[in-house]
Amino acid sequence: MVTPEIQKTVLVTGANRGVGLQFATQYAAVGWRVIAGCRSPDQAQDLQTLASADSSIAVETLDVTNSNHITALAEKYKDTAIDILINNAGMYGDLSRQAWGSLDHALFQDIMDVNVFGPIKMCEAFAPHVVNGQGKKIVSITSFLGSIGSVSKTPSTPFYAASKAALNMAMRGIGQRLKDQGVSVVVFMPGLVETRMLRQTFGLALDEAEKAKNFDYRDLPTITASESVSSLIPLIESLTVETSGRFLNYDGNEIPW
Numbered sequence: 001m002v003t004p005e006i007q008k009t010v011l012v013t014g015a016n017r018g019v020g021l022q023f024a025t026q027y028a029a030v031g032w033r034v035i036a037g038c039r040s041p042d043q044a045q046d047l048q049t050l051a052s053a054d055s056s057i058a059v060e061t062l063d064v065t066n067s068n069h070i071t072a073l074a075e076k077y078k079d080t081a082i083d084i085l086i087n088n089a090g091m092y093g094d095l096s097r098q099a100w101g102s103l104d105h106a107l108f109q110d111i112m113d114v115n116v117f118g119p120i121k122m123c124e125a126f127a128p129h130v131v132n133g134q135g136k137k138i139v140s141i142t143s144f145l146g147s148i149g150s151v152s153k154t155p156s157t158p159f160y161a162a163s164k165a166a167l168n169m170a171m172r173g174i175g176q177r178l179k180d181q182g183v184s185v186v187v188f189m190p191g192l193v194e195t196r197m198l199r200q201t202f203g204l205a206l207d208e209a210e211k212a213k214n215f216d217y218r219d220l221p222t223i224t225a226s227e228s229v230s231s232l233i234p235l236i237e238s239l240t241v242e243t244s245g246r247f248l249n250y251d252g253n254e255i256p257w
């Protein structure tokens, strides 16, 4: 008799659009149970359409800056083993409010809340579920802008860059913490992905300093969210606790910390 395979489970934050929606779509397509977190389920039309056609997708209210949302969701799924936690939700923030000369404290706090506090709190709340899973993986979607070691011609957005560097550091520490329990913790750059974030951020006016450097994201090779996630899923699949604590590009290459 063939033993039925246990359905694997992935939890994705920011699953209503962009890269997060693709994670939900592609994991569901290969038979995974998907816990799809999003801030506003009633406005998440694409995700709701996906979920209405596939009972393996559960749409859950999850603002990652809201500790009550996180702990309530962790409690709701306390008996569920989660194979992969994907901290995908993120925000870039208006360029004009993080431009030199007009730095906006409130925006800094918002970005740090979403990009740093959220993923750390998600790890704290869901570590037990991941430890109980077979996959034992925590993946956070970072950016090459958070790489201190990379020298690149990129926009000077200090809040976003600092938040992703902080995320990277936090994930290194969490990786150390969870290593003994067999959990692999890795940060991934998804590529320069054609999502609302990229369009809203760089499709609008670039600040004068960037114009002077002739930076335009349209000069850089972009990929679709579907392409990004198609590359990321096999890389995530290949992670082991031995390779925990890495900073990888969507093509599998290492990015300097």
Ligand SMILES: NC(=O)c1ccc[n+]([C@@H]2O[C@H](COP(=O)([O-])OP(=O)(O)OC[C@H]3O[C@@H](n4cnc5c(N)ncnc54)[C@H](OP(=O)(O)O)[C@@H]3O)[C@@H](O)[C@H]2O)c1
Pocket (backbone or CB within 6 Å): 013, 014, 015, 016, 017, 018, 019, 020, 038, 039, 040, 062, 063, 064, 065, 087, 088, 089, 090, 091, 092, 114, 141, 142, 143, 144, 189, 190, 191, 192, 193, 194, 195, 196, 197, 198
């Ligand atoms: N696109 C790129 O080129 C690129 C490059 C490097 C890294 N990244 C990273 O990739 C990840 C996905 O970005 P994307 O390109 O798919 O951008 P996106 O289309 O703008 O999607 C961002 C997602 O994050 C969610 N989100 C924002 N704040 C949240 C909060 N407080 N709680 C829960 N969810 C929240 C958004 O939900 P709402 O719809 O409710 O706002 C949305 O689902 C981000 O971490 C981003 O920093 C993207």
